[in-house]
Amino acid sequence: MTKTFSVAQCSVIDIAGAVARGEVTPSEVLESVIERIDATEPRLKAWTTLKLDVSREEAAVLTAEAKSGKLRGPLHGVPVGVKEWFNVAGFPTLLKGMDAPPEPRDATVVARLRAAGAVIVGKTTVPLDDKPPATTNPYNIEHTAGGSSSGSGAVVGGRVVPITLAEQTAGSGLRPAAYCGVAGIKPTYGYLSRYGLFPGSWSRDHATLIGYTMADIALVMSCLAGYDPLDPTTAHIEPLPAGLDLASLGAPRIGVIRNFFPERLQPDMLAAIEINASKLKAAGATVVDVNLPAEFDLAWKCAEMTWVESVTRKAGSENKPVKLEDLVSSRASVGTAGGVRASELVPATYYIQARRIRTWLTGMLTALMREQGIDALLTAPAPGGAPKGLVSTGDPTLQIPWSFLGFPCTTINGGVGSDGMPLGLHFASTPRTDYELMRTTAWCEKVIGLLPPPAL
């Protein structure tokens, strides 16, 4: 191992390249991760389960393979963290109970990571028993890392591993990425398999990635995306390219959303959008104002109806009388208006109508973007930076429409607020334009730059 190698300074592409060239071994990469865990975990509190002996054995096998000239795939030796909601063989899935037994097999996305050569380092924190984890923000440990993919955001932001699996049902994936100053993608619904993912709300659950850069995320997406016979909701798509080929990409046309979102943003976030839109324009992008159709407001309303999916999952496991406090707490636990249990009372006609409105809105937004030639819609991933305190993981409201619609969305660095906390930018596009959205986002990321790592 070169004396200067440190996982904290390396992207996925850096590590994969160094391993492929024989400059570092997967075992040496993992030892650097373990050093980083030792240095940061007392403050970040971002891992639920680590089985480092097992990880070391896996890395040793990968090391032997690399030395014999065999690379399993584009991620050979890359360390990855996995959100607690995904099954990992040999690890318990704690959402099934704190005494849950080890899972017999991997979630499909985990299996695909391994097939590409990744080393699973461990599982990352989430709220359990409706309580936020003790996970802290790497930019200021008095602030939340976001959630529910709390640990997945914190360990990437804290430069412990360069990429993590996260998940988003409301705003659980991109919010932690933004709060922790790094990049993320919530792909089109159906692009990443949900097999082996603990269900929240089936029609809104999305496997999500958090990473340092959009190029890293694109490389990992190329290893994971596509049809899975174990998840009938996955899409039959052409394999995604591993690289973004920015050299052949012209300056994009960005639509800044001027309704529904600005009134929900804090002043720092409003300013960040204007400042960064100006930077993009100065770099050659065409930046235009966009007003979403009035019906877009229905996306928030319809998302309320889909909480009934969570109720059906829990049916039988909560065979007890419902009390008023259950209704109230079911609202508080998801951090949104409405209520999980209250959705059980709503007639099926409303659920069906909500699903029709999803089709309707998808058509409207697709037409709007096509007619105006917009490559990506720009808004914010959260009202502001990560709130102070650990009693809440922040506000998911801004992500809810995109999760309901299943649109692909990304987040990248948008600077910092007056309190020094990272502010993300949020880009959205229409279904099945994930690769194009990653390219557009990467173009913007190149103009805006990455946030310097935290002094953790």
Added chain:
Amino acid sequence: MRLKPAVSVDEAVNWLATQASAEWGVEVTPELIKTLTPMAEAMAAISAADVPWDVEPMFL
């Protein structure tokens, strides 16, 4: 509860409260009404939406 003609928030919240009381035996209190109101607002908005007849539901 009907879908059309459009229901008001008051109609929806009263309907939800009645259902909650009948199904779970919870007392209809101001706190219950407050808890159910966001769902009632969602029902009212969805009920009022003029969705074209030929739009099919997207379940996945």
